[in-house]
Amino acid sequence: MGDPKEKRFAAEGVDLCYFEWGDPQHQTILMIHATGFHARCWDKTIAALPENFHVIAVDQRGHGRSAKPNTLADWSLMAKDVGALVSGLGLENMIGVGHSMGAHVLVQMADVMAHVFDRLVLVDPTITAPEAYNNPPDLEDIDPNQNPVSRRRNNWVSPEAMFAAFQDRHPFSLWQPNVLADYCHHGLLPDDHGEGFVLACPPFLEASVYEGFRSVNPFPLVERLTLPVLILRAQSSKDDVTAARDFANSPTWPGLVNICSNAREVHIPELSHFMPMQDPKRIAAYIAQPFD
Template sequence: MNAAGQPTENRFQQGDTDLCYFEWGNPDHQTILMVHATGFHARCWDKTIAALPSGYHVIAVDQRGHGRSAKPDSLSEWSLMARDIRAFVDGLDLQNIVGVGHSMGAHVIVQVADVMPERFERLVLVDPTITEPEAYQNPPALADIDPNQNPVSRRRNSWASPEAMFAAFKDRHPFSLWQPDVLMDYCQYGLLPADDGNGFVLACPSYLEASVYEGFRSVDPYPLVKRNILPVVILRAQSVDDDVTAARDFANSPTWPNLVNIYPNAQEVHMPELSHFMPMQDPKRIAGYIAA
């Protein structure tokens, strides 16, 4: 990490891939590539990165439709997000990568490592959105997906300031579980100035976030999981047996508990005391598993 703890902001453009990314540390050191969850952004990793030991080169990417990256019409096709990261890894010629992904970002890392395993040393999957295998059978056609059917599409999109967003969220579940400084990062970098100059809007618009959730079955990860030979660590959060409660509470783990046994070379750390938002609750602990 640099002395001030602040990253450099950069841009990668190739074809329709247009990504903002943030970079810490010396490029000559081993690279940790960090990919965020649905609706989040690269700077949600700030406190985790700050807790890493020195001697790493860290890159955190705003995925398409998120943060300061370009906004497409839809994010229902999860393979496109993986294609972006593949182009990014190839374009920057990254090698010997520790691939870190949270939630949907972990699914994306799995896709990328499947195509270019020679670029990675190991993977750290933070409560990956990889549910039971049956869920990926007979997925809906992408043309039939309607993000407006997802309640996230009705999420409030405009805010007077990051501070106003923080005040509205800090006592609301699941944000109340987060460390306050991480929540402030989420609000500060998760908003962009509104086009009309009146306040701010979500950096990942609500309809795009909803399209991600509606498209989670678009890529079956299990063929990729079965042929992966890289070392993998799965950090799995709390889960509940009540399907109705689980469906309504984003704090519960989406990870199939048997996923670790499908991987040829994986270990799992089950942390039922933490929610799905474990990097936001205990960034220092997550940093320890990334560096281990």
């Protein structure tokens, strides 16, 4: 589809960046990235799609080139942002594609604006077992400093230096190198306070997402969902301790497909939670294929 057009949209008081590929006369695929990522992580998946699609990929608030608020703990705000973008652009008959937290955001959107979607593809959604949402956090009490992600290295000399540091490090070593290059190249911004670059999703904000993952219970929304839904579920670990420490393991509750009235699941145990980064062509094929 060639290079995308970079565009801006003011949504819910937050300036969003989004990228657009293809002819708007074709069916739109809306793509929502995972925590800590950005819209251009989808580049290789989009390149593998047929030409007869129009694609919108969004940098969610706090990510990529979108505005940076003070916290991302309230997951409902990200859904409102992207929902406002969809309404503002007048998008309809969309295939909604969300990865990880992006899939959770997509489920929230579908609960209030199902009419704009044709179907949903949830790529290893961060929707864990129902009991995890029994005691939602008080958002005022969330301290992202408690999460080790807040201590991620933030300063880099160049995207190439970031790539060199990550290419042999798990789970990035599982990714296709060209996807990792996109992640590094588009995931850094010039450091306004010095030389070099900083992460486009600051570690403190990324940590606040993880700390707030129980802020919205998705199960009442999933139970009301009647749209056709495809769930792509990745590998999981029987060792709960290992699973909790390894972002490569699936966060998706295996029973999710049974809660959603019009869903089917494809379990892909040979791929990790980062399946679009490991096998973008395969994920593109699932997105483009009409549901039976």
